[in-house]
Amino acid sequence: MAWTRDNSKRLARRSTIKDVARESGVDVSTVSRSLNHKGYVNPETRMRILAAAERLNYMPNRLARGLVTGDSHTLGLIISDIRNPFFAEMARGVEDSANHAGFDLVLCNSDLHPEKQRRYIKSLASRGIDGIIVNWAASLQPPEEDVLMSYGIPIVLLNSPTGVRKLSTVSMDNLQGGFLAGSYLLKLGHRRLALLTGPEDQARVAERQKGFLRSIESSGDKPSALILHGDQSFLGGYRMAWKLISDHPEVSAVFTHNDVMAFGALKAFAEAGRRVPDEISVVGFDNVEISQMIQPALTTINQPKYEIGAAAVELLLMLKTTPNLAAPIHRVFGVSLVERQSAMRFTQSFPTQRLEPRP
Amino acid sequence: MAWTRDNSKRLARRSTIKDVARESGVDVSTVSRSLNHKGYVNPETRMRILAAAERLNYMPNRLARGLVTGDSHTLGLIISDIRNPFFAEMARGVEDSANHAGFDLVLCNSDLHPEKQRRYIKSLASRGIDGIIVNWAASLQPPEEDVLMSYGIPIVLLNSPTGVRKLSTVSMDNLQGGFLAGSYLLKLGHRRLALLTGPEDQARVAERQKGFLRSIESSGDKPSALILHGDQSFLGGYRMAWKLISDHPEVSAVFTHNDVMAFGALKAFAEAGRRVPDEISVVGFDNVEISQMIQPALTTINQPKYEIGAAAVELLLMLKTTPNLAAPIHRVFGVSLVERQSAMRFTQSFPTQRLEPRP
DNA sequence: CTGAAAGCGCTTACAG
C-alpha cells in the first residue's frame, strides 16, 4: 500500500550524497572518499556507508562530479550518416570501446555539412566532452585545424584528410586497397578495366584511384584503365555502369570506389543481360555486411571497420592522458581483398563465342 | 607570433561566466539573465554583455547549467545493435529530432542483454538524462516496468512488448504487416505458403505470424501455411529455405519475418536453382534500404523507420513536460506493402512443364 | 533594471 503510494508520486527525488551521509552518520566528504576509493577511510565505517548507499539506491550525479573533476566521461562521434553501413559498423566499434572504458557516446550525424559539423563540435565542447572522433568533410584547412585545437579537446580524425598536420588520425590504407583490386583483376587476365568512382577532390577517392592506376602501370603489357567519376552512391554506380555498357562494351572488369556503387553496377549489368562474373567482373570496396548476402556475392576490399572505430577511442583516451604530445599520431590499418563470386578469369566475350561456334 | 605562443599552451582555459561578467563590468547573474533572455535587463548593458561574450568566445558550461536546472538536454537511445540497418535508420530519425529540439543523443548498444540494458539505464539516469528510448528485450514484466518508472525519467518503448501497461510506446502494426503479406501472396494465386520466422515468444514475431495466418484463414479455399521457426538472421533464412527446398518442394511462396532472412532465402534458392520469382515468390519485412538494390529487388512490407524514431522523441518530449500523465500513450504506425520483383503470380511448377511438354 | 546570496551535488586539499 505504502508502496503504491510511493509509486504514484512520479518524480521521486533521487537520493544524493547528503542522504547517504545522514543515513550513515558521517560527513559527505567521507562518503565521497568511500565511494571513490580515495584517501583513507575506516573499513567499518566504509561498510556502513556502502550499505546505506545500497539501501538508498544511491547513484552519484555525474553532472556534479563532472563539474568539479572537469571530465564528463563522454565521447563524441561525428559522422556523416549512421545509415551508411560502413559508419554503423565503425560506430559500434567506437561505442563498445567507449563503453568498456566507462564512457558514454554521443552520436552526431553531420551529413558532412561544415556548418552542422561546427555546431556539433561547439555543443560537445560546451558539455565538457572528453574527446571527439570525427570524419571531416573534404580536406581540412590549417586554420580550421587550429580552431579545432583551440577547444583544448582531444580530437581524432577518421579517414585522415590530406594536409592534416597537427591532429591525430586513424585511417586505412586506401592506396593499397586500390592496388590490390587492380592487381587482382589483372592477375585474372583482364586487360580492359574501368574504375567507377567519386569526385577526385576527396582524399579517399584520389588514393584508391592512385593505387588502382599504379597496379595498371606496373603491369608489363599496357592494359587500359577507364575512369568514370560520378556519384558515390547506388544510383551513381548504376548510371556509370550503364554508360559503360553502351559506350565501352570492351571493358571486362570494373572496380568501384565502394560496395554500394558495385551494387548499382550489378543491377545495371543484370538489366542489360551481361552476366556477372561470366561476362564482366566486379570488385567493390568496404566489405559491407550485405556484400556477402547478394547474388553473386561481391568480391571486395575489406576494411577493419569495427577495429578502426575501437582504435579511434583508444587513441583518444591516450591523447587525453598525455595532452602535450610532441607530434600527432597517425594510425593506418591495412586492407585485404576478399575473394567471392563477382569476379572471375577473363574469357573471350560471350556473344562472339555464342554467335560464331567453331566447327 | 603572440598567436603562435598562445597556441602552444594546449589546454587553454575556457572562459566562464565570471570572465564575461568582469569583462563587461556587471554581475554574473546579469550575464546569466542576458544570455538566457530571462528577467529584465537594460538593452544597452545587454549589448555590452553579448559583445563581451562574443569576444571571449564564451560557451556556457552545460554541466553546470544542468546541475542547477535539473536537465541535461540529452536523450538516450538503447537499441540492440546499430549495425542492424533497421535501427540505424530509426536512430537517424531519433537523432535528427533530438538535435532539432536542442538535445544530444547518447547511443547504447545492448545486444538485448537484460543486464547490459540495466547498466545503461542506470548510467544514463546518473547523468541526469532527460529521457530514454529503448527497444526492450523480450517481454517486459510488470515489476521491471516499475523499476524503470522508479527512476522518474520519461521512457518510451519501441516495438511495444506485450503486457506493457504503464509505459508509453511507439510501434508499428505488425499484425497488419503479416496480413498484408499473406493476402498479397494469396491474391497472386499461391496456395502453398510458408512463413520463415523467429522464436514465437517475441511479440513482433507472434504478431506478424498471427496476421499472416489470419489472411490464410480468411481465404475461402483453405490454402496451406507451413511455419518454420529459427534464427532471425541471414543464416537462419538461408537454412530454413534449404529445409523448404528439400522437404517441401510444393510451396510456391514464402514470407519471411524480416528482409535479412529473405536475403538468406534468396541465396538458398539461387544455389538450389529455383528461380525467384518465376519458380518461387518471396516477400520480406522491413524494407531495409538494400532490399531495393538486390537482384531481384525484394517485395517487402515497409515500416516508417525514420518516422518511428522521430515520433519516439516527440513523445518523450511531451512526457517530459507533462509528467503526470493519467495513462500511457501508445502510438502505432501503419505499414504498407511495396511491390517489387521477388514475387509474382503463381504458375504451374516449372520442372514439370519443362520435362513434360504437351504436344 | 541589477547585484548579493544561496544552492545544485559533488570533490579535494587541509586541519585536526
Added chain:
DNA sequence: CTGAAAGCGCTTACAG
C-alpha cells in the same frame, strides 16, 4: 581516519 570549508560554473528567487 574524519570533518569543515571552499569551490566547480551556473541559475534563481529576493532585495534594493
